[in-house]
Amino acid sequence: MNNHNSFRHAVVMGAGPAGLTTAYELSKHGIGATVLEKDPEYVGGIARTAQHNGYRFDIGGHRFFSKNLEVEDLWTEILGDEMLTCNRLSRIYYRGKYFDYPLxxxxxxxxxxxxxxxxxxxxxxxxxxxxxxxxxxxxxxxxxxxxxxxxxxxxxxYTEKVWGISTSxxxxxxxxxxxxxxxxxxxxKNALLPPRELKERGEVIKTLIDEFRYPRFGPGQLWETVRDLMAERGQPVQMGQTVERIRHENGRVVSVEVRDQAGSVRQVRGSDFVSSLPVRELVLKLDPAPPRAVLAAARSLSYRDFLSVVLMIRRRELFPDNWIYIHEPGVQVGRIQNFKNWSRWMVPDEETTCLGLEYFCFEDDQLWKSTDEELIALGTREVVQLGMCERAEIFDGAVVRQRKAYPVYDDVYLDHLGTIRQWLDANVPNLHLCGRNGMHKYNNQDHSMLTALLVARNIAGVTKLDPWKVNADAEYHEEVRDGEQDLSGRQMPSRVREEEPVA
Ligand SMILES: Cc1cc2nc3c(=O)[nH]c(=O)nc-3n(C[C@H](O)[C@H](O)[C@H](O)COP(=O)(O)OP(=O)(O)OC[C@H]3O[C@@H](n4cnc5c(N)ncnc54)[C@H](O)[C@@H]3O)c2cc1C
Incomplete structure (x- = not known):
């Protein structure tokens, strides 16, 4: 929280859901923001909608569903009728057969x-x-x-495809x-007995939700609209601007050093700094560098990467699902999205279909290092092998790569995140963290947005709420105290611990 009342201007690092929500909310409180985004073209971060020859596709597939009504209302405020309601159908594919999901x-x-x-x-x-x-x-x-x-x-x-680790x-x-x-x-027993009535919204199990909202032109439409609104308010998002250094002195961040596409470097100054950058990168960019233990903690944070092979197919309908989990052994693809079934406006020609084949990987895997042509050939082979279409029907393809799609929760990440948070709180209190990789939380957009709203309101001085107390369902939980087990991230598998030595 700030204790200085003079000039207020925020520097926001990243124009994903967290960064853009921060700037949008700050503007409601009359505080200006400079949003710096390294991507030259897209806003929306992992929730962007990429485009290729008129086809639009997500990085994954982004369902809009939140237990947090404030976030739901914000989506409506920004997009109004452009937010569609979709029926969910997703099944498991195994050895030529489809199984309901949830099972x-x-x-x-x-x-x-x-x-x-x-x-x-x-x-x-x-x-x-x-x-x-x-x-x-x-x-x-x-x-x-x-x-x-x-x-x-x-x-x-499927578990091994997603996490890249043997289930043993x-x-x-x-x-x-x-x-x-x-x-x-x-x-x-559950299958044979009549279902118990669900009493309230909170009781609905996440995977059972069979309806969700989705912008007509994909999740990127939401963030493109916020970008346009910010430009109308005289604060255009600065694209192609990579934050390279975060300078601090006398217990405050004073500026960030930014490199543009042409390689020129400049300093951007402000009173408050908001980061949605991956925590590991943020810490390594601090200048002067923090103590060795903090740097080591940052370097230990790890991520899983993700790539999507997008295939355009000359056929009106392939399958009715929004997405299919591929449990078939013998193919590397983990999940297949059918973007037309999310919104028919995602394809320019209704006689065609656009599939997103999702591959979970690490950036030093052979898969990640393959060329786009090799990946499109792999996707083509696999989709034909799965019997979904004929090779001759595939007329175009593209590849989207997403580094750091998933922050990894291993045995040590919580301790290391604690070390980092403690140092940042004590040494640079005007640096605020929010978002998914920004807080190393494997969570959805609603979590990123709520943490951003709290950060913006803290900067504006209207609240004093701790964004680390927002849980995986985007609910604020005051009762989580320092030192208690952090359950604010979605659960994720971790490796088996070494056997405790027998005393
Ligand atoms: C496969 C997949 C499926 C998902 N499905 C859903 C879903 O169904 N529903 C849902 O709500 N959420 C979903 N999510 C989660 C959602 O994408 C994230 O929660 C959300 O995008 C996080 O927003 P963010 O702003 O915190 O981070 P990001 O989206 O990562 O944005 C960070 C931004 O910072 C920029 N940046 C990074 N480094 C720099 C730098 N040095 N300088 C300047 N800019 C920088 C990046 O380019 C990016 O634009 C999914 C995620 C994945 C990976």
Whole structure:
């Protein structure tokens, strides 16, 4: 919180949902902001909508759904009728068959067929007779609850594609928290008994939501509109401007050093500085550098990257789903988006379809280093192998790469984030962190936006709320105290810990 009342101008690093929400909210309080974005073309960050020859596509697929009504209202305030309501259909594809997602016992067993169903039941019975005592890894935990065969079909391949780690190396904690006490007997009981009535909105389980909102032209439309509104208010977002250094002196950040596309460097000054940059990059850009322990903590933060191969196909309809989870072994693609089924305005020609094939990877993987041509060839091979279309129907393609799509939660990240936060709070209190990578939180847009709203209001002096107390559902939780376990990020699997030495 600021204690100086003189000149107020914020410098906002990044024009993703967090950065743009900060600037938009600050403008409501009469405080100017210079928004610096390194991308020369797109605003919206990971929630941008990229374009290729008239086709529009997301980085992933961005559902607009929030338990936070203020965020929902903000979407309506900015886009009005341009926010469409979509029905959700997403299924699992495995060995030529589609399974409902979220999984439904009767549908799953019917689709597997009688022979496989008997095998799954026998394997479940065997798991119950021979459970792994105190399962520590995900594989043993899921096998205990569902049996080996169902584990192989519905858990193993997709989890390994997303996280790039064998399920035998992933900790059981994540599954235990997400799937709670559920096992096959419970699932079958639920399938046969009438559903319990949901009492309030908060009770709806995330994956069960079958409706969501979506801007007519994709999530980028929201952020392009905010960009345009900011320009109308005399504060255009500065594109192609990479923040390279963050200078601080006497306990305050005083300026950031920015490099433009042509390579020229300038200083941008302000009274408050807001960062949605990945925490690791932010800390390494501080000048003078913070102590070695803080730098080491920043360097230890890690990320998972993501790329999407977009294929344009000359066929009116391929499948009715918004997206499909690919559990099929033998292909690398993890999920396939069908953008036309999100909004028909995402394709320029209704006789065609645009698919986004999602590959989860690390930036030093061979996959990431492949050329666009190689990736389009891979995507083409896989989509044909999956039987979704003919090779001859594919007439165009593009590749979108997203570094640091997912901040990784490993055993040490919370301690290291704590070290960083403590140093920043004590040494540069006019530097405010918000957003997904900006706070190293694996969360959705609504979380990024609410943290940004709080930061803006703190700067304006109208509130004094701690953005770190916003949870994964974009709800503010005052009761989280310093030092308590941080549950504000979505749950994510981590590696099995080393065995505790026996005393
Ligand atoms: C595959 C996938 C699917 C998703 N699906 C959904 C969904 O269905 N619904 C949903 O609500 N959310 C979804 N999300 C999450 C959503 O994309 C993020 O929560 C949101 O984009 C985070 O916004 P942000 O502003 O915090 O960060 P970002 O979007 O990462 O924006 C940060 C911005 O900072 C800029 N920047 C970085 N470094 C610099 C620098 N040095 N100088 C200047 N600028 C810089 C970047 O270019 C970027 O524009 C999904 C994310 C992924 C990866």
């Amino acid at each position: 439904k016992a009767t549908n799953a067993l019917l689709s597997l067929g009688p022979v496989e169903t008997v095998r799954c039941m026998a394997s479940y019975a065997w798991a119950k007779l021979t459970p792994v005592r105190e399962p520590r890894n995900l594989e043993d935990w899921v096998r205990n609850q569902f049996g080996e065969r169902l584990f192989q079909i519905f858990f193993k391949t 190396e992933l900790s059981a904690d994540w599954a235990a928290q997400r799937i709670k006490g559920l096992d096959l007997t419970q699932v079958l």
